[in-house]
Every structure is written in structure tokens, then in C-alpha cells.
Amino acid sequence: MVPKCDCHLRAGLSYNCRNPYRNVVGDVMWVPTQDEAVLMYARFLKAHHGTGASNFARKTAKSLQDEGDLEGHKIWNAVADAVDRPPHQWPQPRLLVSRKVA
Numbered sequence: 001m002v003p004k005c006d007c008h009l010r011a012g013l014s015y016n017c018r019n020p021y022r023n024v025v026g027d028v029m030w031v032p033t034q035d036e037a038v039l040m041y042a043r044f045l046k047a048h049h050g051t052g053a054s055n056f057a058r059k060t061a062k063s064l065q066d067e068g069d070l071e072g073h074k075i076w077n078a079v080a081d082a083v084d085r086p087p088h089q090w091p092q093p094r095l096l097v098s099r100k101v102a
Contacts, residue, residue: 038075039090042082054083 032040045053061076082090 034075038078038082042079042090045079046083046087054080057083 042053042057045057049056057076057080061073061080064070064072064076
């Protein structure tokens with residue numbers, strides 16, 4: 001079971017937050033933004049599905065739309081759009097070192 005983090009996350013920003021359930025000094029948890037999560041999943045799909053990654057994501061988006069999950073549809077289409085872009089056009093991930101953004 002993963003303990004709940006009480007860092008009051010806001011949409012649009014990624015965070016390093018302290019886990020109040022651990023006694024280890026410096027224990028942090030990284031929570032990605034929605035855009036970062038889309039890119040992570042796009043990379044995963046491309047690695048595991050190759051040229052079929054975009055099609056897989058669009059089928060998933062369509063299935064979610066048919067079920068009435070419009071937010072899921074939007075996110076899966078964003079994943080498919082990211083897969084369709086050449087990797088050199090993907091934003092580079094930020095490096096987090098000692099609580100500072102590099």
C-alpha cells in the first residue's frame with residue numbers, strides 16, 4: 001500500500017514532495033505533470049508497439065470516448081499525437097537534482 005502524500009498537488013506543475021510516513025531524511029516522491037506523463041507513456045508505447053503505437057493509442061482513445069470518458073479520450077489522443085511526432089521534437093525531461101531544476 002502506498003501512503004497518501006499530503007503535499008496538496010496542483011495541476012500543471014511537477015513536484016518533489018516529502019513523504020510524511022517515512023522517517024528517512026531526504027525521502028522524496030516525484031509526481032509528473034500530465035504532459036510529462038503523456039511523453040513517458042508515448043515512449044513506452046513506441047518501445048513496446050513500434051509502428052503500431054499510434055494506432056493502439058487512438059483505438060484506446062476511441063474506446064474511452066465510446067464509454068463516455070472524454071478526459072481519457074483527450075489524454076490518449078495526446079499520447080497518440082506525441083507518438084506521431086519525431087522523438088527529436090519531444091521536449092527534453094527536466095533533471096531534478098537537490099531540489100533544483102537543471
